[in-house]
Amino acid sequence: MITCPSCHHQELEGELFCSECGARLWTPGMVTPPTVTFDSGQLREPLRTPVAPVPTADLHDLQQGQIALFIEGSPQPILLEGQREYFLGREAQEQQNPDVNFGQHGGREKGVSRRHASLRVDRRQLLLMDLGSSNGTQLNGSPLVAHEPVRLENGDEIRLGKLAFKVHFNL
Amino acid sequence: MTTGDLYSLLGVAPNASADDIKAAYRTAARRFHPDVNPHPNATEEFKLIADAYAILNDPAQRAAYDGAIAQTGTGPLLSVRTLFSREVLPLLSEPQVLYTLVEIHPSLANVELPTPPVNLCIVIDRSTSMQGSRLDQVKASVLTVIDNLRESDTCAVVAFSDKAEVVVPAQRGTMEKTLAKAKVSTVNASGGTEILQGLLSGLIELHQQLSPSAVNHLILLTDGHTYGDEDECLLLAGLAATDGISISGLGIGEEWNDRFLDELTSATGGVATYISSPQQVKTIILDRMRGLNAAYAERLTMQVTLDLDVKLDSAFKVSPEAGPVTVDGGPLRLGSMPKEQPISVLLRFLLPPLSEGKRPIARLSVYGDVVSLGRRGERSVVDILLPVSNELPMDTKPSSALVEALSRLSQYRLQERASQEASEGDITSATRRLSTLGTRLLATGQTDLAKVALAEARRLEKTRALSEDAKKHLKYGTRALMLAPPSADK
Numbered sequence: 083m084i085t086c087p088s089c090h091h092q093e094l095e096g097e098l099f100c101s102e103c104g105a106r107l108w109t110p111g112m113v114t115p116p117t118v119t120f121d122s123g124q125l126r127e128p129l130r131t132p133v134a135p136v137p138t139a140d141l142h143d144l145q146q147g148q149i150a151l152f153i154e155g156s157p158q159p160i161l162l163e164g165q166r167e168y169f170l171g172r173e174a175q176e177q178q179n180p181d182v183n184f185g186q187h188g189g190r191e192k193g194v195s196r197r198h199a200s201l202r203v204d205r206r207q208l209l210l211m212d213l214g215s216s217n218g219t220q221l222n223g224s225p226l227v228a229h230e231p232v233r234l235e236n237g238d239e240i241r242l243g244k245l246a247f248k249v250h251f252n253l
Numbered sequence: 254m255t256t257g258d259l260y261s262l263l264g265v266a267p268n269a270s271a272d273d274i275k276a277a278y279r280t281a282a283r284r285f286h287p288d289v290n291p292h293p294n295a296t297e298e299f300k301l302i303a304d305a306y307a308i309l310n311d312p313a314q315r316a317a318y319d320g321a322i323a324q325t326g327t328g329p330l331l332s333v334r335t336l337f338s339r340e341v342l343p344l345l346s347e348p349q350v351l352y353t354l355v356e357i358h359p360s361l362a363n364v365e366l367p368t369p370p371v372n373l374c375i376v377i378d379r380s381t382s383m384q385g386s387r388l389d390q391v392k393a394s395v396l397t398v399i400d401n402l403r404e405s406d407t408c409a410v411v412a413f414s415d416k417a418e419v420v421v422p423a424q425r426g427t428m429e430k431t432l433a434k435a436k437v438s439t440v441n442a443s444g445g446t447e448i449l450q451g452l453l454s455g456l457i458e459l460h461q462q463l464s465p466s467a468v469n470h471l472i473l474l475t476d477g478h479t480y481g482d483e484d485e486c487l488l489l490a491g492l493a494a495t496d497g498i499s500i501s502g503l504g505i506g507e508e509w510n511d512r513f514l515d516e517l518t519s520a521t522g523g524v525a526t527y528i529s530s531p532q533q534v535k536t537i538i539l540d541r542m543r544g545l546n547a548a549y550a551e552r553l554t555m556q557v558t559l560d561l562d563v564k565l566d567s568a569f570k571v572s573p574e575a576g577p578v579t580v581d582g583g584p585l586r587l588g589s590m591p592k593e594q595p596i597s598v599l600l601r602f603l604l605p606p607l608s609e610g611k612r613p614i615a616r617l618s619v620y621g622d623v624v625s626l627g628r629r630g631e632r633s634v635v636d637i638l639l640p641v642s643n644e645l646p647m648d649t650k651p652s653s654a655l656v657e658a659l660s661r662l663s664q665y666r667l668q669e670r671a672s673q674e675a676s677e678g679d680i681t682s683a684t685r686r687l688s689t690l691g692t693r694l695l696a697t698g699q700t701d702l703a704k705v706a707l708a709e710a711r712r713l714e715k716t717r718a719l720s721e722d723a724k725k726h727l728k729y730g731t732r733a734l735m736l737a738p739p740s741a742d743k
Contacts, residue, residue: 083347094603095349098338098656099663101670103686104693106660205346207643231343233643 084229085169087197087214095231107214107229144252149201149208153187153247167202169213170242171195184245193217193243199226201234206253208234217243258329259305259318261634267319271310278306284560284613293582294558298616329633330623331550331590332360336652338659342641346606353637354571354655357587357596357619359549361626366592369624370405370467371545373398374423376455377440378475379412384442387505390534391474396434397535398542402426407467409458410437413451414444423461448475449482452489459498466627468548468589469498470523472541474534475514476505483513487520494521497552497622499588501541503528507721511728515577522553522588524576527729529722544573549592550631553621554584560613562605571658572597575735590621599658607641614639658735664693665731668706672728675719684713690727702730 083092084107091102098107144150149162160182162168171180172189173196182201184194195215202209209231212219219226220241226232234240239248260267263277283289285298308314338352375395379388395410399421402408409423410433420440421433455471463469471493479486490500502514502525514525528534557565568578568585573594578585590596602614614637622629667690674683687710694703709723 093350095343095345095347096339096352096604097350098352098651098659101663101666103689104663104667231345 083167084211085197085200085213087228090197144250146252149203149249149251149253151182151247151249153184153245156187159250162201165203167200169197169200171198184242187245189242189245192245194245195243198242199240201249202231203253208249208251208253210234210238210240210249215242258632258634259309261329262302262305263309264636267322271312274306274309278302278310282306285558285616290558290561292559294556298558298618330360330626330628330631331553331619331621331633332358333617333619333633333635334358335617335635335637336655337637337639338651338655340639341644342604342607342612342639344607344609344641344643348606349604350566351602351604351614351639352651352655352659353600353602354652354658355555355598355600355617355635356572357553357555357590357621357633359590359592359623366549366625368546369548369551370403370407370464371542372407372423372459372462372464372467372469373542373545374409374411374455374458374471376451376471376473377410377412377420378414378446378448378451378473378477379440379442380414380444380446380477381442382446382476382508383505386531387476387534388440388442390531391505391538392437392440394535394538395437397539399430399433399437401539401542402428402430407462408433409455409461411451411454411458412440413447413454415447415450416444417450417454419454419458423458425462446475446477446479447482448473448479449485449489452486456489456493456498459493460496463496463498465497465622465629466624468545468551468624469496470545470589471498471500472503472538473500473514473517474503474505474538475509477508478510479513483510486513486517490517490520494586499523499552499586502526503534503537503541504725505531505534507725511725516579519577519579520586522586524570524574524588526574527725529726544591545589547591547593548589549625550590550621550623551588553587553590553596553619555587555598556584556618556620557600558616558618559602560615563614564603565615566601566603568601569599569662569735570596571599571661571735573736575732584620592625597658599655599662609641609643611638612641613637660697661731661735664690664697664734665728667693668727668731672719672724675713680713680717683719684710687713690731694731699734702727702734705730 084095085092086100086105088105089103091100093100100107147163150159152159168181170182172194173179173183173185180197197213198215199212199219211231212226212228214228221232222239234249236250237248263281265273265277281302285295287296287299308318334356336354377391404426406426407423410421412418412420420436459469459471499521500518501523502518504514504525505528518525526537528537559565565580568580570576570578573591587596617635619633621631623631667686671683671686687706691703691706694706705723705726713719
């Protein structure tokens, strides 16, 4: 299922317009990423510092079905388990809070939208999808197309706006 | 026996090797074998494939077939193009939606083609409410239609209230036009509206000159509700469609039943049109006549044979006219195809959880009578076959023609939901939806319709009921938006 960024109505995968409010569920005029290959490490280096390496001991503690988000500058990872889908964002006043609230991690200042992205467990895979956020989602330095799920690998680095974290999972 | 490209049935190119043909036959036969595919059309597809293979697998028969094709010099006369909302389907363990825009074009676009004869019947509602400018405008339009008849055409005029009267019996265009016109001029308004009466007489007149090489068409003009005979009317429309007759409905004013007229016409591949003021009657009727005169092919249908676990959820025609297409398991009736414009239909498929690899979704078999060339039962076959993968290309973007059509359709659907909710008494939801529709219309530059939607939202809050006027204006207004010029993108 995908969630309408405008009214939060749930639609089937592949739907292009929300049946409830008519909002677009995909990003119009997406700039096609260049197909030229280059050393992405080089490109990233001057722009930002990589997220600190995750202590390997923590990884072995992950039990089957657990997902851990290691946020830059935060001593404790956020542990997720028991749901098929998690909404990532920051606290919202009138609306329900997201499953993962980046509010206390400076989410607002770093440009995290209220409903920014989702993590979904699908056949022992973890899928990340941008929900049409204002400042976008990056996976290992590449921007995601809104509402197109991508498969994550252990240790992938995700950026919601400027807020960065690494994801580890045992599914 | 229909004519058509045997190679496309097997999904191979005409220069395919014998081994390719054998392999393609195995794949196609496995796909449609009645033991594997429960779809009602599968058996027929399977037989067609087996017949095609019997010819193409035999070198002598294949050579004879190739020779015959080369001699007539024509491939399929209907060319079919498909655009998808996704070129690569994501590998998911949940259901997903796939939109397909099917465009059917004449294969012989730039050739000077003769115009086919038109077998026409105009059925006029002469109930009391038609009195005055409505009936006057209708009569004036019919007189012009009679004046414009060509010798090869035939025309009949029926007027009905609670009973029907044949004003002008079916006659060739060589008829005594002055007399026919005089008779039309004497039609007076009185009585109720029983569409069944008019429809029945009209169809009987059409049957007099029914011809598979002509455009057989009934134009129904009404301004009112018909009571109690709707089911019989729909039954009659179904029979008309089987006989190769299409029906278009022109609804004048606010009182007619749009839902019924949509259903009646779409069962035959025709559409219903809203005429808000009597002054528009003539333009719209003459427009329809021009469309009928310029037909390339008639009685277009599309048989959709679904692959395992795929569902066809809905179909909506966006060119040459806009309107819903009945999806009932039978062939989709697409009506008439003019020379200059393609028929475009938007299909919504529901797909099951998919596994990796090439996934067949459906086979589309388009049938039609190419009346301008006197060729009947032409067939073109297209398979929808898409890769399923976890690796989605980064630059996938649905075609702009498809997105445009869907964007318009979503506005149309909002309007439908709003009027549904209003009729069920859910005024809050209906009001909110109309406001949303107004905003969406504004955002797409449709200022006039947006104003209607927003004004109606305010009105609804106060009066707690939709006005028939605004309801029809929005319904046919948002529908007309779908008639965007055909886009050239791929």
